[in-house]
Amino acid sequence: MKNLGELFDTFEREAFRLETLDDYGGSGNTGAYGRFLAGDPPPEDYNAEWVAELRSHTSLGKRVYRVHILSRPLTPYLRFELGWGHRTNQAGGEEFFILDTTDKANPLEGVGDFWLFDAQAPVVMHYDASGAVTGRETLSDDRAQEFIGYRDTALAHAEPFSEWWSKHGD
Structure with missing residues (x-):
């Protein structure tokens, strides 16, 4: 089975x-996050490598x-990720959607972070309490239907980031 990097490349x-x-x-x-918390604007080259990868x-x-999937009020980190990251990464063509559970139940309660490539290769992400990645687990393709269902449920309950941000962003 391919790892996350190989799946992204292929x-x-x-x-x-x-x-x-x-x-x-x-x-x-962490450096960029610190600058965000200090009130600095994003540097002009913020996420340039990822935007190039996306392109x-x-x-x-x-x-x-x-x-x-999130609830308001946003944590400082989410304000950073959405305000700096999502808005910057859109320039590379990445699409973002928000499933806001502030006023409704989470339809994917208990489902954790994952990547799904070509609707056949799920990679489950594991994190510690600080939000640091502790592992990535590529699952067999026979689990893909489960993750396709999660994807479809998330998209059915989410709204495009730009629309959500115009109502709730800073």
Whole structure:
């Protein structure tokens, strides 16, 4: 089975991500997060490598998209991720959706973070309490239907990030 990096290098049609945490602060971008907390604007080259990676896929017609399940009020980390990250990454063609559970039940309660490549290769993400990645587990393709169901449920209950941000963003 391929690992996450190999799947990202070889997917042919789509890469979907479900995010469920309120804080990924332990997973990287700590310097940028600190600048955000200090009130600094994003640097002009913020996430430039990821945006270039995204463009390398989306320019070939591949889709990279994600749903983030969250509730308001946003944590400081979510304000950073959405305000700096999502808004920047859209320039690379990544699509974002928000499943806001502030006033409704979470239809995916208990489902954790994962990537799903070409609707056949699920990669489950594991994190510690600080939001640092502690492991990635590529599951067998026979589990794909389960994760397709999670993806479809998330998308059915989510709204496009730009619409959500215009109502609830800072």
